[in-house]
Amino acid sequence: MSLRLAVIVASVRKDRIGPQVAGWFLDAVRQSEFGEVDVIDLAELDLPIDLGGGGDTELFTKRLDWADAIAIVTPEYNRGYPGALKTAIDTAKREWRATPVGFVSYGGLSGGLRAAEQLRSVFAELHAVTMQAQVSLQYVWDQFDDEGTLRAPDRPASAAATLLRQLTWWGNALRTARATTPYDG
Known part of the structure; x- marks a missing residue:
């Protein structure tokens, strides 16, 4: 059975570059061992901020539960x-x-590394396993040409391949462990 990957696009801002970064990452995913991919764009979901359910809560949690691994494409704000x-993140728990969980981060000088480091501690509390490898795009606005192609793809492509191998x-x-002994954490 092929692995299923959920790719979460975390930015919801108008004029965001997140979908472009996610598109580039999805090209790397197509060359990996993941057979099925679900792109979850948070800008397209209604997740109530009071965490009271409703909106797209059930849809979102089912999509997470479907995945064998998750990659989060996130900016640093x-x-x-x-x-x-x-x-x-807080809408789901058991899922x-x-x-x-792996990170594809982007931003200015830090390339989103500070956002990803904060996320590692959040996911540790949720009993998720974060990957050591990470994709980080510095000065992301300068990274892509007018057609959405990375100007210098070698380093990011290598980082993406490593992240995908770990995922x-x-x-x-x-997946094997959950099937034989459901996680009780």
Whole structure:
């Protein structure tokens, strides 16, 4: 059975570059061992900020539960991650457990590294396994040409391949573990 990957596009701002970054990452995913991919764009979902359910809560949690691994494409805003992503994370709980999570971050000088580091501690609390490898795009606005192609793709492509190998290994291991012994955390 092929692995299933959910790719979450975390930015919901108008004129965002997140879908372009996600599109580039999805090209790398197509060359990996993931057979099925679900792109979850938070800008297209209604996730109530009071976390009271309703809206697209059930749809979102089912899509997470479907995935063997998750990649989050996130910007860095004010040295942190977007509020819409925090709402999405807190909307689900059980669905994150014993699931590998990887990060494709972007921003200015730090390339979103500070956002990803904050997310690691959040996902540790949710019993998810975050990948050591990460894709980080510095000065993301200068990274893509007018056609949406990365100007210098070698480093990001190598980082994406490493991240996807780690997500594949953990995705297989944790899917097998959940099937034989459901996680009780």
